[in-house]
Amino acid sequence: MVTKNSIEFDPFIERKAFDETKVGVKGLVDAKITEVPRIFHVPKDSSTDKKPSVSVSDLEIPTIDLASVHVDTASREAVVEKVRYAAEKWGFFQVVNHGIPLNVLKEIEDEGRRFHEEDPEFKKRYFSRDFNKNKFVYNSNFDLYSSSPSVNWRDAFSCYMAPDPPSPEDLPVTCRDAMIEYSKHVMSLGGLLFELLSEALGLESDILKSMDCLKTMLLICNYYPPCPQPDLTLGISKHSDNSFLTLLLQDNVGGLQILHQDSWVDVSPLPGALVINIGDFLQVKYKIGYI
DSSP states (O other): OOOHHHHHOOHHHHHHHHHHHOSHHHHHHHTTOSSOOGGGOOOGGGGGGOOOEEOTTTOOOOEEEOTTTTTOHHHHHHHHHHHHHHHHHTSEEEEESOSOOHHHHHHHHHHHHHHHTSOHHHHHTTBOSOTTTOSEEEESOTTTTSSOSSOOSOEEEEEEEESSOOOGGGSOTTTHHHHHHHHHHHHHHHHHHHHHHHHHTTSOTTHHHHTTTTSOEEEEEEEOOOOSSGGGOOSSOSOOOOSSEEEEOOOSSOOOEEEETTEEEEOOOOTTOEEEEEOHHHHHHHOOOOO
């Protein structure tokens, strides 16, 4: 039975129309909309699923200083113990003195933002939903056509930087150099983190790397432009990462929350830090972390 309301609002048709503009959420902002389209509205009844939010002043995720990891055996063991605790009790932690230069972090942040704020016609050249045809993929909501109840207020570009890295020509000149340099450092840091996680499990330091946990690297740059009605939508819905490990660089705006002991905990940006998330694959396989 077709009703008046179903004719007025067909989520699939509206999602498709939005997708076909190829300008994403940033395009809506550029058009100076004052009302958020319905496909972005978070269902009102979903509020009953929300847990109480805990201020970061009351509860903070662990922060681990990696500066002493190569100093001596005792110092490394102390770091390993902190990693073990954070992975087991939180599933999240932040790392500082991780070896990635601050200028590299700033460049990937600045150049990622620069791409998203490029001329729409420039970005449209990279618009796709097919990694089989394109090394570098730009779109809004990778799961736009899923059964999700609403669309997130975000655009993103993605690129697999390992094991088969793109050639420089595959990447937009806007962010090419930053992506390549940042990825080199992230792979190095990822190697160290897998060593520490292996040791936290009481195993040889190279065991996780030997099982190809470090084989693949997907670089994603999410962009959340200003929203005229932020109470109606979300930048990204609650989720877990279907990976072994996620290394997240936040800008200074913040907004990230993690679920810990049935409460949403704010993760305030810490200058120079990276947020580490134990992914689903590592949790399922080794039972060392949960969120």
